[in-house]
Amino acid sequence: MISQGNPTRVVLVTGPSGAGRSTAINVLEDLGFEAIDNIPFRMIPRLFETETLSHPLALGIDVRNRDFSLARLLDLHQDLIRQTDGNATLLYLDCRPDILLRRYSETRRRHPMAQAETPEIGIAREIDLLRPVENRADILIDTSHLSPHDLKAELHGWFADASSQRLxxxxxxxxxxxxxxxxxxxxxxxxxxxxxxxxxxxxxxxxxxxxxxxxxxxxxxxxxxxxxxxxxxxxxxxxxxxxxxxxxxxxxxxxxxxxxxxxxxxxxxxxxxxxxxxxxxxxxxxxxxxxxxxxxxxxxxxxxxxx
Structure with missing residues (x-):
């Protein structure tokens, strides 16, 4: 449990697979965040059981998490807002389905929500599943036409501040x-x-x-x-x-x-x-x-x- 008034900033990073979550996690880490990707929900409370965290925290949430559920993600966001005095941000990385399909075609990876079916089916399922999260997002970035460099610049605009680690x-x-x-x-x-x-x-x-x-x-x-x-x-x-x-x-x-x-x-x-x-x-x-x-x-x- 995070103590009341804890100044730690927490960013939850999510969105459809292939939209750039891993890139965003790496950028936040470079900005001085302690970054953990694909962390199971049951492990998150343990991050706050000991002393006050000395660095802001970025958590990557993915449908591939074994204990993922839409309700748990939305509840976690609300709990963090309350427990950090509003210092929690839900970052949603969006992307057009045709662009996601092209990215999957380039990597030839299976979609996590369509292991035995076409990537189109998995992409549609995941976008539909995450729609309530998209609607709840504090920051929404459409990566459809962003290069990794462009996404990095966009994240710097949102999250780089005087306390962030500089060059x-x-x-x-x-x-x-x-x-x-x-x-x-x-x-x-x-x-x-x-x-x-x-x-x-x-x-x-x-x-x-x-x-x-x-x-x-x-x-x-x-x-x-x-x-x-x-x-x-x-x-x-x-x-x-x-x-x-x-x-x-x-x-x-x-x-x-x-x-x-x-x-x-x-x-x-x-x-x-x-x-x-x-x-x-x-x-x-x-x-x-x-x-x-x-x-x-x-x-x-x-x-x-x-x-």
Missing amino acids: SVALQSFSFKRGIPHGVDMVFDCRFLANPHWEQGLREKTGLDEAVQGFVASDARLAPFLNKIVDLLAFLLPEVDREGKTHVSVGIGCTGGQHRSVVVTERVARTLAEQGWRVSIGHKELARRGIAPAGGVVLSGLGGTEE
Whole structure:
């Protein structure tokens, strides 16, 4: 049972099979919801038996649930509205029957309500069964002509808010000698900067040491280089965020991945965090040597740091 006044937001996601429920669940999870798909009705009360939930909750409800019933779904919606002080939403994803049929034809899957019959029959049965739920829905989205990207944008409009998890930016320094890291979205090369490796007292140190940071900062080209990187990311990141992407990975490399790339990564990361972005810092070469944590460091976007 959910305690009265519990601020937890709960979204019930349902609709005919093939209308985009799984996509919606994934989008809500990216927005910071704890998402559970195809959960049996009998299991739902257990989610609220312990302490207050720290994240909003998205529950995918499907006719394939073994204990599914129309009455139980409608009753659950009403109970959640009452128990969350109105903070429960029934999201219904609708779709035209001909579009659903085309989607089933493309995947060649059997319809859950017509295992031994044609998909048309199952689609008609399910739409008819769910009509009362459609009529009760707080939010109804017709996905007939929406791509997964369009649906993601629509859901962001309804459910993204200041408390939602924003785009996360992963910055990692690396050594060009070992190759560009797999999966990075963009790469910056700082091998043109003055190299501390050739300074006897700095060779064994890293870009995390103040002496190395001071040496690299003495290169007059560092400041404009940092400004150009930050300016580019300041333009790109909001656009990527609006696109619905949840993660961007940026690689910053130098020859050995020990000095210059570490300094640049640290400075860019802290500037982005000051601008409000959630940033993770990783130093690939330093982690390989056991000098830096393999999991990196996360800057919360407010200047705070957590391992």
